[in-house]
Amino acid sequence: MTSVPPTAQEQSGFVVELEQFSGPLDLLLHLIHEDEVDITDLPIAKIADQFLAVINDLGLNQAADYLEMAARLLRIKAQMLLPRRLGDDEWEDPRAELVRRLLEYQQIRELVEWLGAAAARRAEQFGRGFAPEPPAAPPAPLMVDLNDLLAAAERVIALIPEPVLHRVVPRPxxxxxxxxxxxxxxxxxxxxxxxxxxxxxxxxxxxxxxxxxxxxxxxxxxxxxxxxxxxxxxxxxxxxxxxxx
Missing domain, CATH: 1.10.10.580 (Structural maintenance of chromosome 1. Chain E)
Structure with a gap:
């Protein structure tokens, strides 16, 4: 396992193992859970600084997907610093689209973890000494790696075109x-x-x-x-x- 050097630990207060992340959304969820913050009300400045520190110390600052997420976080951070005009009913929270993607990714991740646990339980359902007859043409075992499934789910989400709208109203x-x-x-x-x-x-x-x-x-x-x-x-x-x- 590869750990964050002491410089990143001093900045962010935690140790990160590179192999446990399947992409930038997975890393963001880790930071959110570590800080125990509400995913729907992200402290974007703090999360953005932690994200940049981690990808820099892990040598991920040349990976396109991590760089794209870093740029998105910095853009949102800058938009949050802009003054909001009084009586502006059309103001849109710049975090809304990122929050929507994080919630979708978190639901898929929880589902994948549950399916993995269910497969493990089914593998243990036969007791000792029980030897069922093998089927004539046994199906190939389904080998599922959690990180691969999470990475695939993130790629599917990334392929969904973002609507060009002034306001994003996620469908529940x-x-x-x-x-x-x-x-x-x-x-x-x-x-x-x-x-x-x-x-x-x-x-x-x-x-x-x-x-x-x-x-x-x-x-x-x-x-x-x-x-x-x-x-x-x-x-x-x-x-x-x-x-x-």
Missing amino acids: LDVEGATARIEGLLAERASFGWRDIVGVHPTLVDVLSAFIALLELAKRGALRVDQEGPFTPIQIHREPAREAR
């Missing part, structure tokens, strides 16, 4: 609506696919809402999620306890 997640759709499908079928939930051309909000709804229903024991291998379709199955009701 519709977890209740997604839950209702999934429960309706569970009532009709014993199993169904991911596309049955989100459709053919889902938005990012639709995908996040459906993932969170699946997470909650799986925690209740209403369903289980399977995937035979990498990039294969996700299948949702009604749990036997639900069928018996």
